Amino acid sequence: MFLNFGRFFGFGFQSKMDTLLKQDNLTLETILNEEDILAELKNSSSGKFADFIVSHPFEYKKMIHYITNDATDLSDKNTCIKYPFMISEILGSENEKLINFLFEKQGDTSQEETQISSQDQTTENQPQDIQNDNEQLRQMLLPDLLSLLENDSLLITSGGYFAKIISAIIHKRGFDFWAYLKQYPRIISNLFKHSSIRHITEIFEKLIILDTCQEEHEERFFIEERQNLIVRLLKYLNVQSHSNVIITNICESLIEVYKRVLMSLDGMTVLREILLTVEKPQFFMNLAIQTQNSTVYNLLNVQYDFYNKMSQLENKPYEIDFAAFYRPILDISAGTLTQQDLFRVSFETTYGAIIKPLGDSKLQLIQLIIQLISRQELAIIIEKGEIFQQVINLVVTYSTNNQLHIIFQKMVEAIVDSKNAHLHELFFEDTNFLKFLITNNGTEERTKKYGYKGILTKITNYINSPNVFQQYQIIQSAIASIQNEWLKYIEELKQINEIEQTWLLGINPRFREQVNVDSYSPPLQWPEPLGSEQYKNTNNPSTQTNENEKECEDNNTNNNQTEEIQQNEQAALQIVPRKEEENIEQEEESQQQKIQEQTEETPVQVQDVQIEQEEESQPQQNQEQEKEASLPAQDFQIEQENKQISEQTIEIEQDSQASQEQEKQQEQAIVQEVQQNEQPNQEKIEQNLEEQKLIQEQPKMEEPQIEQQELLPETENHENKEQLEVKQESPHEA
Numbered sequence: 001m002f003l004n005f006g007r008f009f010g011f012g013f014q015s016k017m018d019t020l021l022k023q024d025n026l027t028l029e030t031i032l033n034e035e036d037i038l039a040e041l042k043n044s045s046s047g048k049f050a051d052f053i054v055s056h057p058f059e060y061k062k063m064i065h066y067i068t069n070d071a072t073d074l075s076d077k078n079t080c081i082k083y084p085f086m087i088s089e090i091l092g093s094e095n096e097k098l099i100n101f102l103f104e105k106q107g108d109t110s111q112e113e114t115q116i117s118s119q120d121q122t123t124e125n126q127p128q129d130i131q132n133d134n135e136q137l138r139q140m141l142l143p144d145l146l147s148l149l150e151n152d153s154l155l156i157t158s159g160g161y162f163a164k165i166i167s168a169i170i171h172k173r174g175f176d177f178w179a180y181l182k183q184y185p186r187i188i189s190n191l192f193k194h195s196s197i198r199h200i201t202e203i204f205e206k207l208i209i210l211d212t213c214q215e216e217h218e219e220r221f222f223i224e225e226r227q228n229l230i231v232r233l234l235k236y237l238n239v240q241s242h243s244n245v246i247i248t249n250i251c252e253s254l255i256e257v258y259k260r261v262l263m264s265l266d267g268m269t270v271l272r273e274i275l276l277t278v279e280k281p282q283f284f285m286n287l288a289i290q291t292q293n294s295t296v297y298n299l300l301n302v303q304y305d306f307y308n309k310m311s312q313l314e315n316k317p318y319e320i321d322f323a324a325f326y327r328p329i330l331d332i333s334a335g336t337l338t339q340q341d342l343f344r345v346s347f348e349t350t351y352g353a354i355i356k357p358l359g360d361s362k363l364q365l366i367q368l369i370i371q372l373i374s375r376q377e378l379a380i381i382i383e384k385g386e387i388f389q390q391v392i393n394l395v396v397t398y399s400t401n402n403q404l405h406i407i408f409q410k411m412v413e414a415i416v417d418s419k420n421a422h423l424h425e426l427f428f429e430d431t432n433f434l435k436f437l438i439t440n441n442g443t444e445e446r447t448k449k450y451g452y453k454g455i456l457t458k459i460t461n462y463i464n465s466p467n468v469f470q471q472y473q474i475i476q477s478a479i480a481s482i483q484n485e486w487l488k489y490i491e492e493l494k495q496i497n498e499i500e501q502t503w504l505l506g507i508n509p510r511f512r513e514q515v516n517v518d519s520y521s522p523p524l525q526w527p528e529p530l531g532s533e534q535y536k537n538t539n540n541p542s543t544q545t546n547e548n549e550k551e552c553e554d555n556n557t558n559n560n561q562t563e564e565i566q567q568n569e570q571a572a573l574q575i576v577p578r579k580e581e582e583n584i585e586q587e588e589e590s591q592q593q594k595i596q597e598q599t600e601e602t603p604v605q606v607q608d609v610q611i612e613q614e615e616e617s618q619p620q621q622n623q624e625q626e627k628e629a630s631l632p633a634q635d636f637q638i639e640q641e642n643k644q645i646s647e648q649t650i651e652i653e654q655d656s657q658a659s660q661e662q663e664k665q666q667e668q669a670i671v672q673e674v675q676q677n678e679q680p681n682q683e684k685i686e687q688n689l690e691e692q693k694l695i696q697e698q699p700k701m702e703e704p705q706i707e708q709q710e711l712l713p714e715t716e717n718h719e720n721k722e723q724l725e726v727k728q729e730s731p732h733e734a
Contacts, residue, residue, distance in 0.1 A: 017045035021052065028059040032086050033078070041086075042093045049090070050097035057137035060101070063087045064141055067161055068148040088161035094168045102142045102169070103176050142180065149190030156197055163199035167206050174212025178222045181207075188229065192236060201249040204233065205256045209271060227274050230254075234279055241291050244343070251295040254278075258302045265309055275306065276318070282328045288361070289332070292341055297364030300329075304371055326372055327381050333369055337362060337390040358398045366391060366407050370414050379423045385430030388415075392431060395452050396440065405455040412459050416468060416475075424474040434463075434478050438489045446496075457493060457500070464490060 016034055020026060031037060031049070041049045053060045066083040091098060148154070148162050169177055181187050194200040208226050233250055240246040261272050281300055288296035307325070310318045346356040369387065372378045388411075395408050415427050427433055439445065441456040462468060469475055479486050503509070 015040055015045050015048075017041070017048050021048065026052070028053075028062050029078075029083075032083055038086055038089060041090050046090075046093070046095050047097065050095050050101075054097060054101050057134045057141070060098075060141055061137055061144065063091070064144045067158070067165065068144060070151065070155065070158065084158070084161055088164050092164035092168050094172055096172060099169055099172045101138060102145075103173055103180075146184075146187050146190075149187065149194060152193075154194050154197060154200075156199070159194065159197040159199040163202050166203050170203075170206045170210070171212055173214055174210050175214050175216075175220045175222070178207070178210070178225060179220075182222070182225060188232075192232070195236070195240075195249055196243070196245050198249050198252070201253045204229065204250070205253040205260075208253075208257050208274070209260050211260075221270055223270060223274060227277055230274065230278060234283070237287060241287065244291060244293055247287070247291050247293050248295045251293070251299045255295070255299050255302050258299075258306050262302075262306060262309060265313070266315075272306075272310065276310070278303075281325050285329050285332070288365075289336055289339065292339070292343060292359075292361050294360035294364050297361055297368060301364065301368050301371065304368065322375060323377050323381060326378055329368070330372060330378065330381055330387070333365065334387040334390050336365060337387070337394065355400075358394070358401050358404060362394065363403055363407060366404075366411065370407070370411050373411075373423060374414050374418060376418075376420060379418060379420045382423070382426060385426035388427050388433075389431045392433070392436060395455075400451040402451070405452055409455050409459055413462065416463070416472065419472075421474060424472060428474055428478045434482060434486065438482070438485055441493075442489060443492050454500075457496060460490075460493060461497065 016037055017031070017040060020031055020034060023030070031041070031052075053063070066079065066087050069079075071080045145162075145165065148158065166177075191200055191203060208229060210222070210226065233254070237247060237250055257271075258275065261268050261275060265272060281303060284296055284300050284303070287293075288300065304326075307320050307322070311320050311322075341359050341361065344357045344359045346354050348354055369391075373382070391408060391411060395404060398404055412427075415423055418424075437456055437460055440450070441453055441460065446453050463475060469479070
């Protein structure tokens with residue numbers, strides 16, 4: 001059995017397009033009807049398909065016709081559904097040959113192109129009149145495509161196909177397409193006519209951004225034309241303020257333009273200069289109040305980001321007067337927060353309550369206010385705390401709107417972090433915010449189960465934290481004015497915090513357990529009891545702010561413990577033999593000194609001298625006297641040595657007992673430290689303790705050896721005594 005490598009690795013693989021090109025009178029429909037041909041036409045055979053279409057302009061015209069034809073006969077699914085979709089995918093894939101053919105005449109065909117075309121399809125042998133007809137067909141391709149905009153109404157699907165093709169054209173030949181639009185300005189007017197379709201308004205943002213692969217020329221940036229297009233869009237917004245769909249589509253296009261600039265602010269110098277000519281924020285604020293459209297408020301937020309980044313450019317920062325731009329917005333924001341939303345209809349819940357939705361408009365406005373108060377020159381503009389009071393009222397009114405509560409928390413943190421005394425005074429004194437927390441989050445109010453109680457508890461903990469309370473004087477003075485009520489309120493929250501800040505079953509789901517080294521004995525991680533110190537230390541979310549920090553601390557403690565245990569082991573190993581050696585040396589020295597002292601004090605030396613003098617005359621008598629005198633001296637010496645040995649053994653035993661007690665205390669201290677650590681470290685510590693016990697047993701084994709060594713001289717002394725007694729008895733018997 002042989003493997004077909006050509007099948008698996010592409011050797012000798014013949015594409016479907018190659019087989020189709022061998023057919024006579026090949027048409028566009030024949031190609032599109034081929035099964036699974038779309039992916040090949042977009043990728044591997046895109047060049048061959050483009051060569052075939054370019055050499056047959058009539059087939060290209062049919063492609064445009066399937067896109068622009070508003071077919072209503074749904075019986076023919078190929079004409080209505082299949083062909084338009086496939087053609088939009090092919091042209092939308094940015095086929096360079098097909099797009100270039102829309103703007104310029106095809107040059108001389110290459111040798112490869114002549115091979116794929118049949119004999120009667122070569123352009124070199126075509127008559128002049130046929131070439132002229134093909135050129136006329138080519139010149140009408142782009143106008144025929146744009147004629148779709150002439151219709152009074154447009155299907156959303158057709159608009160999507162059309163926008164996909166135009167986007168590919170702008171990306172490949174953007175400057176040429178702008179030149180064509182400049183020559184035929186009616187096309188842009190037709191785009192405005194269908195601005196209710198989001199796909200069509202996407203073409204506006206593509207024209208303004210002008211992100212094209214075509215070579216750039218300073219004379220062909222079309223800066224003035226792009227600026228005029230933005231001006232027309234803004235005027236059209238005013239005229240069509242009654243249509244929320246058009247307002248949303250155009251504002252979303254402008255938002256995308258701003259976001260595209262913010263992605264590469266340093267590189268898109270031309271576009272950022274164009275956006276600086278856009279209307280001031282007050283224009284969009286008035287439009288937002290008039291239309292109550294959340295997209296306009298979102299546009300205001302993005303525009304502020306653009307101005308903020310432009311003022312922070314390193315090379316050439318722009319001087320933007322934020323106070324002049326946003327003072328009118330701050331002045332009317334308080335009234336805007338109380339504006340009735342005409343487009344939000346109340347509804348009845350399953351439990352019979354009538355709820356009116358808040359909507360996205362006010363949420364976007366509060367986000368804009370948060371950005372504005374974070375800037376010092378804008379925070380000073382606010383004269384009253386009414387704007388903050390309106391936000392607080394919304395929190396109470398819409399007690400179940402979680403998004404509003406989260407934004408409200410961000411606003412409180414932004415006010416505190418601004419370090420602006422004027423802003424702190426407006427918020428904490430004008431609104432009496434601390435009193436609001438006590439009255440709406442106390443014990444009695446919490447029984448009513450309002451949805452905002454959780455966020456009020458988080459804000460209270462934030463304000464009462466040492467980093468905030470000790471840093472800002474205005475907060476301290478505000479708390480001092482209601483100190484008794486505040487302390488009672490904080491005391492009531494302690495029980496709630498204990499409940500809310502403890503993990504279910506005592507397990508922190510974000511806590512990563514250490515990997516067990518021993519694969520044969522994996523430990524079971526059981527939760528600690530709720531009242532244990534280990535539970536409080538490991539499962540308290542206030543102390544565990546970062547999972548990585550906890551792991552580092554655990555690793556450090558484990559390393560420190562192992563180092564301490566190793567040091568103790570080495571110390572124990574070093575101390576015991578040193579003590580033994582020192583004791584033995586001291587015993588030997590003391591024995592030698594005492595023996596010398598005893599020999600000097602005893603009359604043995606005198607008797608020895610007398611014996612030496614009398615040896616010559618009386619050898620036998622001297623020997624007998626010498627024996628009689630040496631016996632009591634040796635007995636006295638032996639008794640003294642026995643006493644010294646017994647005293648030394650007692651001292652050694654006391655030293656060993658003291659060392660054992662110290663080692664036991666060290667063991668107890670180590671065990672207490674180990675118990676406070678995690679369970680995965682217990683096995684390692686138990687092993688270390690066993691090693692310590694082995695080390696402790698070594699001096700105990702050596703002590704009997706020392707005692708045996710000490711008893712040796714005692715036995716020798718007894719033997720000497722017995723020998724002397726035998727010698728003394730022998731002369732009497734004689």
